[in-house]
Amino acid sequence: MEPENLLRDRYLPVLIVIIISIFIGLAMFLISKFLRPKRPYTLKLTPYECGIPSTGDTWERFNVKFYIVAIAFVIFDVETVFLYPWAIVYKKIGFYALLEMYLFIFILLIGYIYALGKDIFNWGRD
Amino acid sequence: METFYFILITTIKTAIYFGILMLHVAYATYAERKIIGHIQLRLGPMVVGPHGLLQPIADVIKLIFKEDIIPSNVDRKIFTIAPLISLTAALSTFAVIPVSQNWFISDINVGILYVLGIAGIGTYGIIFAGWSSNSKYAFLGGLRSAAQMISYEVALAMSLVGVILMAESFNLTEIVNKQLEYSYGMFLFPQFLGYFVFIVAMLAETNRVPFDLPEAETELVAGYFVEYSGIRFSLFYLAEYLAMFCMSALATICFWGGWTVPPFLLKIFPFLGMIPGVVWFLLKVYFHMFLFFWLRGTLPRYRYDQLMAIGWKVLIPLALLNIVLTSLIKYYS
Numbered sequence: 530m531e532p533e534n535l536l537r538d539r540y541l542p543v544l545i546v547i548i549i550s551i552f553i554g555l556a557m558f559l560i561s562k563f564l565r566p567k568r569p570y571t572l573k574l575t576p577y578e579c580g581i582p583s584t585g586d587t588w589e590r591f592n593v594k595f596y597i598v599a600i601a602f603v604i605f606d607v608e609t610v611f612l613y614p615w616a617i618v619y620k621k622i623g624f625y626a627l628l629e630m631y632l633f634i635f636i637l638l639i640g641y642i643y644a645l646g647k648d649i650f651n652w653g654r655d
Numbered sequence: 656m657e658t659f660y661f662i663l664i665t666t667i668k669t670a671i672y673f674g675i676l677m678l679h680v681a682y683a684t685y686a687e688r689k690i691i692g693h694i695q696l697r698l699g700p701m702v703v704g705p706h707g708l709l710q711p712i713a714d715v716i717k718l719i720f721k722e723d724i725i726p727s728n729v730d731r732k733i734f735t736i737a738p739l740i741s742l743t744a745a746l747s748t749f750a751v752i753p754v755s756q757n758w759f760i761s762d763i764n765v766g767i768l769y770v771l772g773i774a775g776i777g778t779y780g781i782i783f784a785g786w787s788s789n790s791k792y793a794f795l796g797g798l799r800s801a802a803q804m805i806s807y808e809v810a811l812a813m814s815l816v817g818v819i820l821m822a823e824s825f826n827l828t829e830i831v832n833k834q835l836e837y838s839y840g841m842f843l844f845p846q847f848l849g850y851f852v853f854i855v856a857m858l859a860e861t862n863r864v865p866f867d868l869p870e871a872e873t874e875l876v877a878g879y880f881v882e883y884s885g886i887r888f889s890l891f892y893l894a895e896y897l898a899m900f901c902m903s904a905l906a907t908i909c910f911w912g913g914w915t916v917p918p919f920l921l922k923i924f925p926f927l928g929m930i931p932g933v934v935w936f937l938l939k940v941y942f943h944m945f946l947f948f949w950l951r952g953t954l955p956r957y958r959y960d961q962l963m964a965i966g967w968k969v970l971i972p973l974a975l976l977n978i979v980l981t982s983l984i985k986y987y988s
Contacts, residue, residue: 537658537661538661539761539762539763539764540761540763541661541662541665542665542668542669542750542760542761543747543750543751543760543761543763543769545662545665545666545669546669546746546747546749546750546760546761547743547747547750549666549669549670549673549746550742550743550746550747551739551743553673553742553746554738554739554742554743554746554890555739557719557886557889557890558739558886558887558890560719561718561719561720561721561723561885561886562723564719564720565719565720565721565722565723565885565886566720566722567722567723568722569724571727573724574724574725574726574727575726575727576726576728576788576789576790576791576882577726577790577792577876577881577882588786588789588794589794591798594802595798595801595802598802598805598806598963599801599802599805601967602805602806602808602809605809605971606805606808606809606812609809609812609813609816612813612816612978613768613812613816613819613825616816616819616820616823617819617823617824617825619820619823619982619985620823620985623986624986627982627983627986630978630982631979634975634978634979638975641971645968650963650964650966650967650968651960651963651964652959652960652963652964
């Protein structure tokens with residue numbers, strides 16, 4: 530039962546909801562803006578570090594593992610993106626789709642085992 | 656003119672939907688404190704109103720009247736916009752979540768993709784908040800959270816492939832109706848592996864115990880929102896609970912048959928069909944919400960290396976296995 534005006538009947542409500550969501554956040558913020566006190570002083574505005582004066586720069590270098598996990602995420606996420614449309618048409622294509630996907634997962638599995646061997650998912654002490 | 660009326664009706668629908676949703680969120684915080692209180696042999700909130708029932712309202716009023724502190728040296732633009740991104744992402748997901756047959760704001764045919772995509776945007780809010788705060792706790796919390804959320808997003812998305820294989824649709828209403836065609840009436844039974852992966856990934860995606868490392872209060876104070884106060888803090892808080900409701904609703908729709916009663920149960924107890932679908936849907940969502948609170952009262956927090964190991968070495972292989980098994984069974988049936 531596809532509607533005749535798909536864009537209007539299905540996707541316009543989504544846009545309206547997104548706009549209303551942004552509006553709700555802004556409205557809550559504005560209401561609070563008129564009601565809350567504002568008494569800033571230097572000590573209050575320092576970053577919180579359990580009471581002691583903060584030292585050094587916050588935006589420091591961090592562990593390279595965060596980047597590697599991000600790369601692994603991209604690979605696996607692309608795989609999921611590939612799996613989704615496959616899952617929809619699987620029944621129509623039949624055996625060929627099954628074979629194709631097993632091949633795909635097998636190739637990915639090799640990469641996965643390589644990543645395991647490189648120990649990129651191990652966040653303990655080296 | 657027709658379009659104008661359509662927009663008006665949609666706006667009213669959204670207002671009602673969100674009104675009820677906000678009430679649910681407010682009382683979810685109350686339920687959480689009450690349930691955890693009773694798990695720990697305390698009473699929970701008791702002072703404001705009978706049995707503390709007005710506590711959420713008092714909390715909202717308090718948070719609105721609190722001073723909003725923006726520390727010096729923060730990246731002001733990003734700091735301001737981060738809570739808004741989190742809230743908008745969490746709220747917008749509900750555009751496509753049906754509450755009952757024909758009770759929805761929009762019924763787009765890529766429902767699952769939309770929910771996962773928009774929920775993924777919430778990660779930006781957390782990273783922005785952690786990065787812009789100019790606080791080491793917030794920075795570490797934001798980094799951890801980013802790595803955690805992208806790791807478990809893969810498992811979450813993969814666990815739903817089995818459901819899509821069986822339902823052959825992205826449309827959430829369609830998925831629910833497809834489950835009725837089977838005598839067991841829930842994808843929970845054939846997809847128990849997928850459901851397990853989904854539940855664990857759901858806990859990690861919403862930053863809840865036992866995976867609440869981004870805001871591990873004993874080491875990072877509060878993680879990415881240490882520097883937030885007043886209304887901005889409450890926007891993050893709201894977004895977290897909305898995400899929990901969203902995930903509960905998704906679990907209900909994809910694995911628990913949404914607003915329907917399984918046919919085999921209906922055969923034994925025909926009177927169950929008299930109860931309206933919304934009630935079933937809400938009961939199933941409440942069960943999942945209770946699961947969140949129950950786990951929080953029961954389990955300790957995982958270490959970070961354990962968290963990453965579970966995500967990459969257990970959940971993703973399990974989800975892949977589920978896909979392989981489901982497609983095999985689907986082929987031979």
